[in-house]
Amino acid sequence: MESLLLKAINKVNGSVTLPGSKSLSNRILLLAALCEGVTQVDNLLDSDDIQRMLEALALLGIKVELNETKTTALVYGTGGKFIQPEQALFLGNAGTAFRPLTAVLAASNIDTKLTGEPRMNERPIGHLVDALDALGANITYLENKDYPPLKIQGQGIEGGEVEIDGSISSQFLTALLMAAPLFTNTTTIKIKGELVSKPYIDITLNVMKRFGVVVTNDNYQTFIIEKGQCYQSPRQIMVEGDASSASYFIAAAAINGGCIEINGVGKSSVQGDIAFADVIEQAGAKITWFDNKIVVEKGQLYGVDFDANAIPDAAMTMATVALFAKGKTAIRNIYNWRVKETDRLNAMATELRKVGAIVVEGHDFIEITPPDVIEFATIDTYNDHRIAMCFSMVAVGGHDIVINDPKCTHKTFPTYFETLATISN
Numbered sequence: 114m115e116s117l118l119l120k121a122i123n124k125v126n127g128s129v130t131l132p133g134s135k136s137l138s139n140r141i142l143l144l145a146a147l148c149e150g151v152t153q154v155d156n157l158l159d160s161d162d163i164q165r166m167l168e169a170l171a172l173l174g175i176k177v178e179l180n181e182t183k184t185t186a187l188v189y190g191t192g193g194k195f196i197q198p199e200q201a202l203f204l205g206n207a208g209t210a211f212r213p214l215t216a217v218l219a220a221s222n223i224d225t226k227l228t229g230e231p232r233m234n235e236r237p238i239g240h241l242v243d244a245l246d247a248l249g250a251n252i253t254y255l256e257n258k259d260y261p262p263l264k265i266q267g268q269g270i271e272g273g274e275v276e277i278d279g280s281i282s283s284q285f286l287t288a289l290l291m292a293a294p295l296f297t298n299t300t301t302i303k304i305k306g307e308l309v310s311k312p313y314i315d316i317t318l319n320v321m322k323r324f325g326v327v328v329t330n331d332n333y334q335t336f337i338i339e340k341g342q343c344y345q346s347p348r349q350i351m352v353e354g355d356a357s358s359a360s361y362f363i364a365a366a367a368i369n370g371g372c373i374e375i376n377g378v379g380k381s382s383v384q385g386d387i388a389f390a391d392v393i394e395q396a397g398a399k400i401t402w403f404d405n406k407i408v409v410e411k412g413q414l415y416g417v418d419f420d421a422n423a424i425p426d427a428a429m430t431m432a433t434v435a436l437f438a439k440g441k442t443a444i445r446n447i448y449n450w451r452v453k454e455t456d457r458l459n460a461m462a463t464e465l466r467k468v469g470a471i472v473v474e475g476h477d478f479i480e481i482t483p484p485d486v487i488e489f490a491t492i493d494t495y496n497d498h499r500i501a502m503c504f505s506m507v508a509v510g511g512h513d514i515v516i517n518d519p520k521c522t523h524k525t526f527p528t529y530f531e532t533l534a535t536i537s538n
């Protein structure tokens with residue numbers, strides 16, 4: 114396995130342009146496939162998760178033309194008609210591909226198999242399948258109940274009233290919402306349990322609206338999709354920069370004392386992870402907001418204690434910022450870290466201890482007290498892009514560190530380490 118020795122970074126300074134958002138890219142590709150006509154998608158993310166969605170769409174008979182950098186796509190929508198694929202759709206470890214495609218294919222009239230990496234088979238999908246089953250879908254677990262891989266026998270879905278458990282992943286509700294305009298009747302979705310990661314639902318509703326479908330949302334408890342609405346191409350659509358990826362550069366300036374301009378997201382972002390900037394501001398960083406950029410400078414950082422349920426991805430970055438903050442940092446209400454790329458609560462606790470931090474790993478929280486002296490360590494990344502990117506903060510804070518399997522960042526940010534190098538001295 115490849116390792117990367119990241120040398121201590123003296124100063125970060127300069128400007129970065131973020132790659133497109135993963136969450137927006139995969140939603141937009143799928144909805145563009147579901148409308149009639151051609152949609153031009155600009156600033157598309159070029160990464161593994163998007164590649165998996167593109168491959169699946171190709172097998173379903175959707176033509177997509179990419180430019181040389183794979184950041185502009187022309188998607189030839191087929192109005193919801195797919196061809197019967199010859200082989201299983203391999204979706205890697207991309208939740209934003211697996212979950213929405215499950216719902217959309219359940220509403221189609223073709224038969225498909227959905228598979229993924231071994232870790233995908235450990236990431237639950239039962240809450241989504243239960244809701245689709247209740248609506249009359251025909252989905253079979255090919256290995257273990259409640260987990261991928263799946264066989265889906267598409268036979269159309271009539272719609273109606275349905276409950277969905279929102280306590281493990283918002284992607285299940287996102288999937289149902291995105292598929293609902295394909296159902297024959299009006300659909301009313303009621304949420305069971307506490308809905309996690311709520312801002313991702315705002316992203317979903319925002320993208321659906323840009324494709325012409327309106328959802329009535331009653332305080333995230335009931336969602337109504339009136340019958341007769343179908344996706345309409347906006348013809349051209351721009352993917353905003355990735356707010357989760359922004360967190361590493363926001364953190365870098367805050368830790369290191371440099372000044373970084375981050376282009377591609379700003380105060381008007383539709384992505385909830387932009388709220389990471391508020392958390393780190395509370396911790397002491399100085400943030401200046403613009404419409405489509407953020408400028409960050411250092412302040413003395415202090416540990417913060419916060420509920421991170423709304424920003425599960427960006428919150429991981431605070432776990433390594435904690436190494437350079439005075440006092441204890443507590444990140445709470447993050448049980449679902451355990452069912453993502455790896456058990457992130459356990460993995461972060463293990464790796465933070467390697468550099469000397471005192472860590473309490475709770476069922477749904479993590480507390481980090483920084484060490485007096487950061488120890489040199491080799492960080493395992495568990496095939497989790499965010500662990501690799503988070504631990505680059507150790508170098509940003511002035512300490513050498515080895516990151517195992519740095520290419521795991523390809524899931525969402527293939528050029529992460531090169532981009533970090535451009536602002537490092």
Ligand SMILES: O=C(O)C1=C[C@@H](OP(=O)(O)O)[C@@H](O)[C@H](O)C1
Pocket residue numbers: 135136137208209281282283284287309310313425426449
């Ligand atoms: O809908 C989305 O685009 C996402 C939702 C979140 O997942 P959960 O809803 O499972 O927390 C997030 O962690 C993931 O990276 C992307």
Ligand SMILES: C=C(OP(=O)(O)O)C(=O)O
Pocket residue numbers: 206207208209426453454499525
């Ligand atoms: C949880 C993540 O990915 P996924 O979309 O596969 O859930 C993530 O990117 O941090």
